[in-house]
Amino acid sequence: MKKIYLIAVFFLGLVVTQAQELKWHTDVKEAIAIGNKEHKPLLLFFTGSDWCGWCIRLQKEVLLTPEFIKWAKEKVVLVELDYPRSVPQTQEVKKQNYELQNAFGVQGYPTVYFATASTREDGKINFQGLGKTGYVPGGPVAWLEVANGILNQK
Numbered sequence: 001m002k003k004i005y006l007i008a009v010f011f012l013g014l015v016v017t018q019a020q021e022l023k024w025h026t027d028v029k030e031a032i033a034i035g036n037k038e039h040k041p042l043l044l045f046f047t048g049s050d051w052c053g054w055c056i057r058l059q060k061e062v063l064l065t066p067e068f069i070k071w072a073k074e075k076v077v078l079v080e081l082d083y084p085r086s087v088p089q090t091q092e093v094k095k096q097n098y099e100l101q102n103a104f105g106v107q108g109y110p111t112v113y114f115a116t117a118s119t120r121e122d123g124k125i126n127f128q129g130l131g132k133t134g135y136v137p138g139g140p141v142a143w144l145e146v147a148n149g150i151l152n153q154k
Helices: 002-020 028-038 053-063 066-075 091-104 139-151
Strands: 042-047 077-082 111-119 125-133
Touching (some): 028 042, 028 111, 042 053, 042 091, 053 139, 091 125
C-alpha cells in the first residue's frame, strides 16, 4: 500500500510541475500576436543559455521559481532569444535573434527587455520599449520588484 501511495504522490508531483511550466516563445511574431490578443507586454530574454554564467544564474534564481512562474503567467508573454555556442538553431531563429539583438542594442547577457509591439502591413515590427534589466541579486522578490517597476510605468 505504501508503494502505491508513493507512486501516486510522485505522479501528482509531476502533473503539478508540468502545470507550472511556462511557455517560452522563440518566434517573436507569434509572441507579438499573443501579447496583443491578451493585452500583455513581451518579456524578451536575451541569453547565452549554454555558456553565460549570469544567464544560468538568473534562470536558477528567478526564472524557474514558483514566484516568477505565477507572475509571468499573469503579466507577460515570454520570449527567449538565445545565442548558444553548442546548441543548434535553425537559420530563421538565428537571423531573427541577431536582428532583435541589433534592434535593441544588446551588448551583454543576460538582458531582459520589456516591450509592446505591433506588426505593420509591410511585415516590419514596431517595438515600444518599456524598460530593461538583467541579473538582479536577491532572488525572485528583488527581480520582480524591478520588473514591476518597469511595467507599472506604462
